[in-house]
Amino acid sequence: MLRIENLSKRFGKNTASEVLAIDGLSLRVSPGEFACVIGSNGAGKSTLLACVSGATRPDEGKIVLEGEDITRQPENKRAGKIGRVFQDPLSGTCASMTIEENMALANRRGKPRTLRMGITKKEREKFREALSELNLGLENRLRDPVGLLSGGQRQSLSLIMATLVRPTLLLLDEHTAALDPKTANLVMNLTAEVVEKEKLTTVMITHNMRLALLHGTRLLMMHRGQILLDFDELSKSKLTLQDLLEKFDVALPENNTAGVLSDRMLLG
Amino acid sequence: MTFFAFFGAVELGLVYGLMTMGVFITFRVLNFPDLTVDGSLPLGAAVASVCVAGGMNPFFALIFATLAGFLAGTITGFLTTKLRILHLLASILTMTALYSVNIRVMGGRPNISLLGKRTVFDPVFSLGLPNYLAYNLVFLAFVAAIVAILAWLVKTEYGQSLLATGDNPRMITAMGVNTHFTIITGVGISNALVALSGGLVAQYQGTADVSMGVGTIVAGLASIVVGETLFGTRRVTGAIIAAVLGSVVYRLAIALALGLKFKRFSFTASDLNLITALLVVIALTVPLLKSRLKKRKKGAPFGKKPC
Ligand SMILES: Nc1ncnc2c1ncn2[C@@H]1O[C@H](COP(=O)(O)OP(=O)(O)OP(=O)(O)O)[C@@H](O)[C@H]1O
Ligand SMILES: [Mg+2]
Numbered sequence: 191m192l193r194i195e196n197l198s199k200r201f202g203k204n205t206a207s208e209v210l211a212i213d214g215l216s217l218r219v220s221p222g223e224f225a226c227v228i229g230s231n232g233a234g235k236s237t238l239l240a241c242v243s244g245a246t247r248p249d250e251g252k253i254v255l256e257g258e259d260i261t262r263q264p265e266n267k268r269a270g271k272i273g274r275v276f277q278d279p280l281s282g283t284c285a286s287m288t289i290e291e292n293m294a295l296a297n298r299r300g301k302p303r304t305l306r307m308g309i310t311k312k313e314r315e316k317f318r319e320a321l322s323e324l325n326l327g328l329e330n331r332l333r334d335p336v337g338l339l340s341g342g343q344r345q346s347l348s349l350i351m352a353t354l355v356r357p358t359l360l361l362l363d364e365h366t367a368a369l370d371p372k373t374a375n376l377v378m379n380l381t382a383e384v385v386e387k388e389k390l391t392t393v394m395i396t397h398n399m400r401l402a403l404l405h406g407t408r409l410l411m412m413h414r415g416q417i418l419l420d421f422d423e424l425s426k427s428k429l430t431l432q433d434l435l436e437k438f439d440v441a442l443p444e445n446n447t448a449g450v451l452s453d454r455m456l457l458g
Numbered sequence: 459m460t461f462f463a464f465f466g467a468v469e470l471g472l473v474y475g476l477m478t479m480g481v482f483i484t485f486r487v488l489n490f491p492d493l494t495v496d497g498s499l500p501l502g503a504a505v506a507s508v509c510v511a512g513g514m515n516p517f518f519a520l521i522f523a524t525l526a527g528f529l530a531g532t533i534t535g536f537l538t539t540k541l542r543i544l545h546l547l548a549s550i551l552t553m554t555a556l557y558s559v560n561i562r563v564m565g566g567r568p569n570i571s572l573l574g575k576r577t578v579f580d581p582v583f584s585l586g587l588p589n590y591l592a593y594n595l596v597f598l599a600f601v602a603a604i605v606a607i608l609a610w611l612v613k614t615e616y617g618q619s620l621l622a623t624g625d626n627p628r629m630i631t632a633m634g635v636n637t638h639f640t641i642i643t644g645v646g647i648s649n650a651l652v653a654l655s656g657g658l659v660a661q662y663q664g665t666a667d668v669s670m671g672v673g674t675i676v677a678g679l680a681s682i683v684v685g686e687t688l689f690g691t692r693r694v695t696g697a698i699i700a701a702v703l704g705s706v707v708y709r710l711a712i713a714l715a716l717g718l719k720f721k722r723f724s725f726t727a728s729d730l731n732l733i734t735a736l737l738v739v740i741a742l743t744v745p746l747l748k749s750r751l752k753k754r755k756k757g758a759p760f761g762k763k764p765c
Binding site for chain 2: 243264265269272276281282291294296298300305306308
């Protein structure tokens with residue numbers, strides 16, 4: 191499904207501020223897997239997803255999605271296979287365009303844009319249906335500009351939009367981090383529901399260890415551009431928060447837990 | 459203002475309304491301050507004039523002018539996307555280059571006269587209409603046609619991706635759109651309209667001049683802000699129509715200003731730039747004052763992006 195081989199990415203090459211964001215990382219994600227990625231600030235989580243989505247070009251290594259080498263493929267070309275929700279609720283939608291226009295853009299992900307109508311009647315029905323499952327009342331606001339929606343509403347909409355065309359791979363980068371706890375919970379539950387129902391192969395970054403233990407079928411911990419710990423579904427199910435903290439301690443003897451894991455990560 | 463001054467101002471408002479719609483596409487839709495227009499307006503005038511002077515049908519001449527403008531716009535788009543030159547600078551480079559190109563197009567001369575040549579107004583004149591009606595009728599037909607085309611275009615899949623490119627390039631890239639393509643073609647379409655406007659102005663004034671493009675962008679922006687202030691709407695098509703109306707109001711305001719007399723003082727044509735700048739400042743401050751006086755209305759007008 192997703193195969194990452196020996197991936198490396200360096201920022202600010204040959205400058206004083208050079209950082210090795212991804213350091214020879216290899217990873218395989220099987221179809222239907224829901225992998226949660228945790229790790230301290232600057233561990234390289236976002237950079238890893240950026241390499242997969244094409245927003246960043248890696249320096250070395252290979253990324254293969256469904257047997258196709260996409261390492262050098264432009265971002266917009268691979269968009270057909272990859273659904274994304276960003277951390278910033280403002281990033282995933284067009285504020286000046288209406289809800290239905292945004293959804294119509296998403297409904298054409300990976301397809302060429304022609305001179306046919308941008309929204310069809312049939313689509314509106316599909317959108318209304320998809321929105322009614324959110325229970326946010328958005329199904330009656332199809333012609334409202336997205337700029338009028340709250341952050342949580344926009345993020346829920348982004349999630350629906352990312353899955354409107356079934357993605358081969360769904361990438362979520364801390365997509366609940368900018369929301370208040372209650373809304374974050376709502377969006378997270380929606381995520382789990384959608385991923386489960388559609389059996390989507392998903393990679394989700396989170397700072398919240400509790401969420402990472404609660405959701406998903408696999409848990410990865412990143413540190414300094416590498417994958418430090420990798421739990422499959424079975425071992426993850428037996429894992430407690432305390433175990434995770436201890437394991438992290440053992441894996442990183444030079445650090446104490448408090449130094450590497452922020453409070454945000456524990457309590458999120 | 460006299461009757462004829464009024465109609466003359468409306469004529470200018472309509473013919474430059476085509477240019478204003480072009481500027482609207484770059485400035486408001488694509489969020490791209492494009493100075494290419496100062497060069498593509500005379501480019502359109504030059505191409506149309508050379509074609510007409512060479513005996514070509516004046517309507518076909520406008521098609522060539524439009525194509526030339528499109529090409530000029532794509533060059534700016536290419537410079538800014540593929541060569542990563544800052545958009546403002548890229549457009550200045552094209553504009554500067556166009557100055558030389560325009561003189562080449564006119565066979566090495568800085569202007570061309572169309573005296574006695576056929577123009578797009580001839581068919582309407584032959585109906586026996588008075589001048590002021592004939593010009594307005596032709597310009598209105600062009601404006602209506604372009605508004606209709608743009609209203610359709612923004613509703614297409616391509617048009618929607620164009621709107622999204624200006625609003626949120628990161629999002630629309632994630633939706634599989636090549637923003638280089640939308641920017642290059644979008645700036646192309648914008649300058650196509652500006653060149654069409656230039657071609658018509660040349661046939662209207664009976665001459666094309668290499669310096670006729672100076673201040674095009676400022677006039678376009680002034681028209682847009684005037685239109686937004688007076689007729690602003692949230693919908694794109696409404697905003698496009700508002701831009702044309704803004705262009706008419708702008709030309710009327712100028713005609714009015716030129717007719718003012720304060721004892722011995724009166725404005726001259728060379729004061730136009732000052733008047734325009736003042737107009738833009740006023741138009742830009744009115745919404746600010748409004749919002750201070752009362753809370754913002756639901757939904758910002760198109761182009762003023764809410765977050
Ligand atoms: N565009 C960039 N230019 C320079 N350095 C960068 C850039 N993007 C990331 N980095 C650096 O690469 C490293 C990894 O960053 P990345 O954003 O991937 O971390 P992260 O795991 O997502 O962290 P966080 O949890 O804070 O989001 C960091 O040291 C960061 O400073
Ligand atoms: Mg990150």
